[in-house]
Amino acid sequence: MVSDAEQSVLGAIMLSRNAMIEVAEILLPADFGAPMHETIFAAALQLLDADAPTDVVAVTDALIKTGELTGNLTAEYLHQLTDTVPTAANAGYYAKIVESAAIRRRVRAGIDKATGVVADETIPAEDIVEMVRAAFDDVDAATSRGVESIGDWYMDFLTSLEEKPSYTPTPWYDLNQMIFGVRDGGMYVIAAATGGGKSVMAIQIGAALAQRRPVLYVSLEMDRTEVAGRLAAATGQVFLGAINRHQLGKTEWEALAKHRPTIETLPLVIVGSDEVSTIPQLKAKVRATARRYKRNPVVIVDYLQLLTSHERVENRQQEVAGFSRALKLAAQQWRVPVIALSQLRRPQSGPKKAQPPSMHDLRESGQIENDSDVILLLDRKPVAGAADELKVIVAKNRQGQTGEVGLVFQGQFARVLSKYQVNEHIDFGRKAS
Numbered sequence: 001m002v003s004d005a006e007q008s009v010l011g012a013i014m015l016s017r018n019a020m021i022e023v024a025e026i027l028l029p030a031d032f033g034a035p036m037h038e039t040i041f042a043a044a045l046q047l048l049d050a051d052a053p054t055d056v057v058a059v060t061d062a063l064i065k066t067g068e069l070t071g072n073l074t075a076e077y078l079h080q081l082t083d084t085v086p087t088a089a090n091a092g093y094y095a096k097i098v099e100s101a102a103i104r105r106r107v108r109a110g111i112d113k114a115t116g117v118v119a120d121e122t123i124p125a126e127d128i129v130e131m132v133r134a135a136f137d138d139v140d141a142a143t144s145r146g147v148e149s150i151g152d153w154y155m156d157f158l159t160s161l162e163e164k165p166s167y168t169p170t171p172w173y174d175l176n177q178m179i180f181g182v183r184d185g186g187m188y189v190i191a192a193a194t195g196g197g198k199s200v201m202a203i204q205i206g207a208a209l210a211q212r213r214p215v216l217y218v219s220l221e222m223d224r225t226e227v228a229g230r231l232a233a234a235t236g237q238v239f240l241g242a243i244n245r246h247q248l249g250k251t252e253w254e255a256l257a258k259h260r261p262t263i264e265t266l267p268l269v270i271v272g273s274d275e276v277s278t279i280p281q282l283k284a285k286v287r288a289t290a291r292r293y294k295r296n297p298v299v300i301v302d303y304l305q306l307l308t309s310h311e312r313v314e315n316r317q318q319e320v321a322g323f324s325r326a327l328k329l330a331a332q333q334w335r336v337p338v339i340a341l342s343q344l345r346r347p348q349s350g351p352k353k354a355q356p357p358s359m360h361d362l363r364e365s366g367q368i369e370n371d372s373d374v375i376l377l378l379d380r381k382p383v384a385g386a387a388d389e390l391k392v393i394v395a396k397n398r399q400g401q402t403g404e405v406g407l408v409f410q411g412q413f414a415r416v417l418s419k420y421q422v423n424e425h426i427d428f429g430r431k432a433s
Helices: 002-015 017-024 035-049 056-065 075-084 088-119 125-134 137-142 150-160 173-179 198-209 224-236 240-245 250-264 279-293 316-334 367-371
Strands: 187-192 215-219 268-272 298-302 338-343 374-381 388-397 403-410 415-418
Touching: 002 017, 002 035, 002 075, 002 088, 017 035, 017 088, 035 056, 035 075, 056 075, 088 125, 125 279, 173 374, 173 388, 173 403, 187 198, 187 316, 198 215, 198 224, 198 298, 198 338, 198 415, 215 224, 215 279, 224 240, 224 250, 224 268, 268 279, 279 298, 279 316, 298 316, 316 338, 316 367
Parallel strands: 187 338, 187 374, 215 268, 215 298, 298 338
Antiparallel strands: 374 388, 388 403, 403 415
16 A cells, blocks of 8 residues: 555656645655655655756656666656556645655654663663653654745744843853853853863853753763852852862851852752763753753753763764764754863973964864854963963854953862953852843
């Protein structure tokens, strides 16, 4: 039955261009169960896209040019398809039969894949649910078709211009002037060499964003108490060394007590590598956070190269590229900003050591550069007897300009300030402007 429907569709589209146009709105080449039929439809679709004829002669010629007219796929078979179809008028009806069969085929494949995941004892239990969901991604994609012209949504776009932009500002005014803040669906990369200040900056961003919306901070390098220590130091302006040594005086305790209510009420979820180390675990934690706060959280991953996977890959670069792509797609799917920290590969000696970092220094994957909406490269310069200068290089910015922003790194308080803030009393409990 299904094979007959596939043959009828192919015969109809080679008899009538209108039939081809109608079927092209319903089917993709992969919807055909027979590989030979998939090849024929793909050739006809390419001809349609090129505004060329899609009749049997044109399709035959196209298959000859690509070397695909071989085996059972012959010119005689193509002519047989057009001879056996009663009329091209029923092409849409036949196409719906093929589409339904394709969805059922994908569901069965998803079930088989999910069954294999459940049966694989080497897969951690906490990853199983996410991997089973992923097994049905093809089904979702196959049933989410349709084309909207700009007229279908342009009025909504114009209406949105009357509202404030969907950017959530960072804690630094100068940086916001260049990148506007972080927006839903965007992927932001903060990259630095070891000890360059990326975690300090990310924790500060997380605390600021959490004053407006839920934040999930995935710390793969530090446990959550270390992250809390840095947050406490920055918020209360308490020496980080005193917190790390547990040597706090009366003044420090008073500062921590003052800001405790602010920190405790933040919708900020901090998890370590014991809870999240893979993309499936990350997705599960995002869903759990969304259930608690009734909204998808901003996601901060500290840092990208410390993620792991259970899949076999050719090399580490390919694996990191997969993480980068997964985070970009997640940002778009969840409609949240995703902030990914990344290591920079920096020379240890020679003339290049003194040069500012560039996107070429992104460690292990050029895919990070492709996926990112904004890339911030940190160049920290120690200053004797003073706070360090932190140059933020906006190396990529899809929504605006690139350039440099000069900030101040105060390592003793685990915080980054705008230069005009250095001599002011900073209250991190207030909303960022």
